[in-house]
Amino acid sequence: MKYQITHETEYDYSVPVTISQHLIHLEPRFCSRQKWLEHSLEINPKPAYKLSRKDIFGNVVTAFSIEDEHNVFKVTAKGIAEVFNNKMPDKIPTCKEARDIVKCPKTPDDISAAMFLYPSPLVAYDDAVRNYAKECFDEEKSFFDAVKDLNNKIYKDFKYSPGYTKIGTMPTEILRERKGVCQDFAHFMIACLRSLGYSAAYISGYLHTRKEGEQQFLGADATHAWVSVYLGEAGYFEFDPTNDCIAGEEHIIVSKGRDFGDVSPLKGVITGGGPHTLKVAVNVKQID
Amino acid sequence: MKCDIKEDYKVRQGIYDELFFEDNSPRKTTAGILDTLKKLGNDEVERRRKLLNYSQYYQAIIKSDNEENCGLDSIPLCFADEEWAVIEKGLAQRAKLYDLIAKDIYGEQNLIKDGIIPTFSVYANPNFLQMLWTGKNQEQSFVNLMSTDIVRRFDGKLIAVNDKFQIPEGLGNALENRISTARAYPELFHDLYVTRLRHFFENFRQTTLSGNTDSDGSTVLLASEPNRNRRSEDAILARYLKLHLVENDDLSVRGFKVYLKTLTGLQKVETILRRVEDGMCDPLELRIDSGEGAVGLISAVRNGNVKVVNSLGTSILESPIIRAFLPDIAAYFLKEDLILEPVKTFWLGDEKARNTVLAEPDKYMFYKSFNDKFAQIYGKMTMTAQLALVEKILKEPENYTAEEYVKTSTTPYIQNDKYLQGDAHFRFFASYTQNECSVMPGGLGWVTDENGKKTVDKDIWVLTGKNIKNLPERNRQNEYIPLTRAGGDLPSRAADNLFKLGKNLEKAEILARIARGISRHLSDDCFNDDEDQISSLFKALDGDFFVNNEYENNLWNFVMKKSEAEGLQAVFKEIRFIAVQLRDRISEDTWQFIKSFGENSLPDGKNAASMLPYLQRILSDAAAFEGLTSEGMTRGHGWRFLELGRRIERGILTLKMIKNMLENKTKDEVSVLSAFLEAGDGSLTYFRRYGAKLYPAPAVDLLLCDESNPHSVAYQAANIEKIVNELPKSVNHNFFKPLDKEILKLLSQLRLADVYSLMQDDNGKRKALIKYCSDRITEFENISELLSKEYLNHAPQKSVRAAMATEV
Known part of the structure; x- marks a missing residue:
């Protein structure tokens, strides 16, 4: 497109x-x-x-x-x-593998994925965040499916309400209030993933809103934020918790960082x- | 004081003592010192010990309340040849190693790629400033100035504990300690051939602090905020290294270059010796609330337009987790073992290390992996705290780093006339430039008691046994130095502080004079007759000190009470606060003077008579100080602002005095007028001119309009005009600026004043006088404001846009 x-x-x-x-x-x-x-x-x-x-x-x-x-x-x-759309990965790691890839990095890509593995200034987390995310993950489960489940869970549990949060609202607070905007949901999802030992990056960019008659995307004609996870050999793959979807040809990438503060x-x-x-x-x- | 140490002091068996062998015989380095002390005799040693603390930094005028300092101990810690050589080599190796680490982390990151350090140690580390990463190993050193803390283990082996790179604290302190000991014990310095520090500082200034390319830029010391404890050390260093001491607001970044705001405009800065933490250096790219740095500093650094010493980003080197990998890194980069044995340090994110440490936690102290400020010594914690700590470690092991707790050597120190035994600590300093390391031959020593509490400082001496003549200064005879006369490179902030200092010195003098008048009358027999006089003098103080008729009590509150926001002590406090900020640019004499201003001849009682000598002393000190500045200060802009501050303050306070004392026409004005003339220091002139009889108009004329009287308002105004004419003029304005206009207005009003009509009253109230005085006060205040605006506030209030962001 x-x-x-x-x-x-x-x-x-x-x-x-x-x-x-x-x-x-x-x-x-x-x-x-x-x-x-x-x-x-x-x-x-x-x-x-x-x-x-x-x-x-x-x-x-x-x-x-x-x-x-x-x-x-x-x-x-x-x-x-x-x-273009995210290419569906041909080799998907299990949750355990996805964690080990960044824990004991082997390739330069693995190492740079480790930049998105730890708490960052706007993404801090605690046990509550970890417990919220845990049920989506299982050692032998496909990591791709697990992240998709988490993406869906956040979409269902959180209410989109602009003006409620501000820059710097921490994931722990977002979990308590269960509402926010795309930036908050992205931060929260990243917190969930990192709390369990997975690498997750913050993507900022734009979202294209479909033509009339079709489903309206939230964050229409505005800057948007979503999440990128690391699958090892298969590279990165992006999810959009605000719209419960895989980020695709409607998602235009500008920058990538640990959280909003970097980009x-x-x-x-x-x-x-x-x-x-x-x-x-x-x-x-x-x-x- | 009894100073036969050999009788009092016993070495503990099995623990190395810095001064004595196990059989209590003195070590080689100690013997000479003890001999000399013995020769001097008890009384002389005691006298010297007082001298030692007199010139000391602990006497610094801001005494920090939370830190109890016992000063500097008489007996230094000494290092001789062989051992000193090891320390020198050890520090040089560490400086080189840490520099390589920083270059790698902010460059190619081979330490991570080759698995020498875990990704966690950098990517999770808040001290890693990713905006400084370039991908290529840069050539310029990250490490320029380092401090290394060393202890000696009980068995005599030296152990390197930690190293500091952002702000190696204690350098100025060590310098002051050395100056003090050298003054107190000149014969020891001579007999033992103690190596001097001067060469180290000269070298540091000439190599490390010299700029990169063109030489037209200046070198500044970026100081911490004035209320920080280390601020007085900042000033000591700036003064000794002859650098401008600046604060964040003094710097401005334009076009990715750093400039110093001076009275005449912007002056390029080449090198910044910073005394500010990494995170606080640039609100644009680092912490948005960073108050101590300059906006855009990182861009300037990135473009190679300014050198920051130490480089930004070095805080990562201080992380305890990095220390855990130091031996491995030394093997990786240098293929060497560490010359100074490092304290055993373990990162608990590693399972094997964790098991080792948790098997015997008593042996360790625990740090958060990224924070070296706070350590928990397991063996000294309560059982509950120990359990809680272990639980936390097991939950998030990667966040903890354990360091072996080292039982250190002992040393005697003197406290309350007794020799006590404490643990010895050493901090050494090294500068590092282009692979050349220079270690300061000395350092900061201190002693802790059995509870780990810091007691005294000790100077560290390096004894070479031979007389090394100080190295000759570089031959500069052929260099061409352009001549300059007291120039405009005075930083605006310094000018501002001198301005404030002038105001407060003047205020102290005037208030003390009024208070002296009150105390004289109160201690006089015929005090009852003078009720009018005393209450009018209280009015002249222009505060709320005339609360009731308990005059003596009111006076004491005004003069002595430290908690008062208005009284004399508040003025002294302000003077000391400003003086600390000016420490780098006032002479030693002035400094000594200000330190003790208002602290001499303190009253021994609360009654008026006992306050008299104290107030008398303040007035004579103030006069002495005025002499000191008028004789000793170059008539540059610094002096001008000090003088302007004085003139404006005297103008305002004298006007207030006239207004407050004479606003009401009383039946018998003689006593009020006599008090008035005394407070304004005009009695002598009055009586010479007009004889013994007191009339209001001549008295007011003398203190208001007489330009020949240095205490009159008109004299102040005339001088302000003269001085302002000598200040640098910004642009060629051919018309009068608001400042000139305001001065002209004030001066004309004073020259045109008709004193007789001003003294007319309306039912006892002198309305004309009140209005006249209030108007002139406003003009003085406007002048002060306009001066600030024109010359002193080059930095208007910043408003910070945090993240100008627009996410939905």
């Missing part, structure tokens, strides 16, 4: 900002199931300095500073992406500014 994507973020400050420094994760990473045919980034006012690099997770991070006084700050990311689309520290209004517009249009 081919999409044209526009992602606009605009800040209107009530007091001029004299200097601001930002860090963005808006440029798409390379990945096997999708191709970016073109991509551009427009920043207003023009940054005084800008530099992109690749981080340890393989994302493109851009740091820039705006050193002219400004009242409005706008970032527009535009691109055309061709996206936050836009952050910054500004001097001045005062109260501000924020406008975000995401548009995902299918073009063939």
